[in-house]
Amino acid sequence: MKVGLGNLAQKIRRLLGGQAPLDETFFSALEELLIEGDLSLSTAESFCTQLRNAARTRSVHTEDALRTLFAEIMESCVRVTHLAPNPNQCSLYLLLGVNGSGKTTSAAKLAAYYQTQKVHPILFAAADTFRAAAAEQLAHHGAQLGVRVIAHPGGKDPAAVVFDAGEALRSQKRGLLLVDTAGRLHNKTHLIAELQKIDRIAQTKVSADAYRKILVLDATTGQNAFRQAQTFHEAIGVDALLLAKCDTRARGGAVFSIMQELGIPLAFLGWGERYTDLVEANAREFVSSFLHGER
Template sequence: MASQFISKLKDLFSSKSPVDEAFFEDLSDILIEGDIGGKTAFELTEELEKRCKTVKPSSHAEVRNILQNILCESLKTVELKPEPSALNIYLMLGVNGTGKTTSAAKMADFYRQRGTDNIILAAADTFRAAAIEQLCIHGDNLGIRVVSHKHGGDPAAVVFDAADALASKGCGLVIADTAGRLHNKDNLVRELQKIDRIAASKASPGAYKKILVLDSTTGQNAFRQAEAFHEAVGIDAVFLSKHDSSAKGGCIFSVSKELGIPLAFIGSGETYTDIRFADAERFAADFFAE
């Protein structure tokens, strides 16, 4: 899918056809194929057309550069940094299969490598026994403490106990994995809202963040996931997982532009170091890369 998208985009910008109404219509269709939602794709194309009328680009390459700048401007990013001398809680949210548990482990290692002391992983996805086991394995591999309860236990209680364990050390960071079974949405929403209340009450002021993990390969359905979780508990930032040359993650432009949620992290490969802070300029450039 991504290769077809890149091929069509390349063909459009290397053609000798005029930059006219048909060109912009074709571009809108191609952007939608790149997992940018229809509304955002049309708005981006309209902005491009407007700027082209003002700038009067002399080549298709110049038009492409203008579009890349527009994409960069439309993508909000944020650097999440734990507050020093505070009890920080980062809640990992998202549907099953997006890579929440692995992303939580990557973040734990990422922050530890950058000097954050007292990091605890909280296994608050008690619905899937495998999620608890997986997080414990990550904890063993990284030498990071994991707070967990039995399978089927109260996930809010896990977050409560993890926060208390951290409070005994004075400050640090709890990264909590959570369940994501959207097919049982009402129960999930109630569960997440309870966890949200507990986390908000335990974290230091300004040190609680809700991070939605979106799978780059999911396509436009990722936007609907973002809507659902944002409506349920409010999302502070996105962790875009499984992002590589074959998965462009175009959905994030719609999530950022329409929902106002910034992109915080990019996760790519399987190792703990395959994580970086999001950079709008680099992301926009990568979106066009083969």
Template sequence: MAKLSFAQKFKNLFSSNKIDEEFFDDLTDALVEGDMGAKMAYEITGELEKICREKKISDEAAIKEELKNLLSSYAKKTEFSPEKGKVNIYMMLGVNGVGKTTTAAKVAKLYKEKGENVLLAASDTFRAAAEEQLEMHGERLGIRVISHQHGSDPSAVVFDAADSARAQGGALIIADTAGRLHNKENLVRELQKIDRIAAQKADSACYKKILVIDGTTGQNALRQAEVFSESVGVDAIVVTKYDSTARGGCVFSIGKELGIPVLFVCTGEKYENIEPFNPEKYIDEFIGK
């Protein structure tokens, strides 16, 4: 049986017509099941209960509006605009299985359609399939892919891509990276090396680190964000597989705990299934309009 979304559970809570302590306890449970961390869920419902008591609110529409206001503090959007004539590097981070390589291709297509000169860098040299996948995407999209042989130094790929971009009078490099968290120490060292090279080779303020998270993985997404933030820093997140989840509370947890804004949301497998993050729309879908 399909799991109910938070929006459906939230709506069901109003069927008893009693806005009492039990209502807020059930709301906390629903938020936790909606992939919001327990600590944050307790804080949000505690705050909401206080507001409802002070304002003497008991109808569904008003309670929803107050919850929406509370959540909007933690769902921040951001936009990145590459600088023309400069070397811009956007490094895609994330664990294996989140759809990072496909997301790199989607982001590349999006910026190409905006008139940017885009290059893809296959910096996941550990997984042969990642390079092949990126080459395939590049061919389909008419975007050049910079790659080295399997097992070579991933930071050298970024180095060469940056030189190529400089020779072309500037470009946006979308760099795919490895994500094997089970070998965390090696991965962290590898990413830190790529990070140093990218920071040196990109023009000032033209280097961004984008973490790709799977919208269906719940609190794992927060833990992944913590690991990558500590290792190399994260400027924004992209939520993938948002079409197959009825939850999505991890965005609020990441916003609250780490202050990381959202750049894009991916709603399917196709290249065009990516859109700029719209906090209002996201919250409306989460809590139910």
């Protein structure tokens, strides 16, 4: 899979592979490149400080050693989580995110992924009652994947959909419910309040260790992704990230800041339109994609 860093990755490689002394000019240039890659100022400064200290301690003298050291520093800051539903109990994954982040497509990819992990049954909850085509889109995916969709045609109460879907899941005694929510603008207080209501209902349907809130981020969003994550995390607490649209000219660097400053781990990377275009996050590969522009 190609990740769209392009020229930025080349600039970082050239800087780390150059003959420039490791002085303030070098670290200022590296910091600027990291910020260009959508890392926050705080995270970029942290990485540069760690590299400066480690390079001095280890007496780094070669290009390869410097590149390896910086990759190690970035890898050590990557938080990765493995989301594995217990096949013998009910689990509920609530998908969050703003409009256009790719939640519905990601729900379908997650269903396909967990089908390969022998999780059964898998249910969809069409809790995006604001977008007319959302339930239809989810129904299409459900038909393709053999996944039952719980929806309220014409209904306007997403919390009611989640309640009924949770009851349907509990009647099965086991399985996974994937809840597709409306694309909430992170600056709309009343929509966040509604999401908090959905969260309260979801908590009553499964045990705490079987409930996860997954924020779907569009890799092309840039540094605004941090603000999105911060708002959702403050509202209901985010357990994991799914970075979608990784096949674009995106940098995805904001994820480093989200992991570092908010403590939210990365679970999945998505790209393309096929149901199989989803992989579990890997720290080394994620850093490699940022520094080298490909996976």
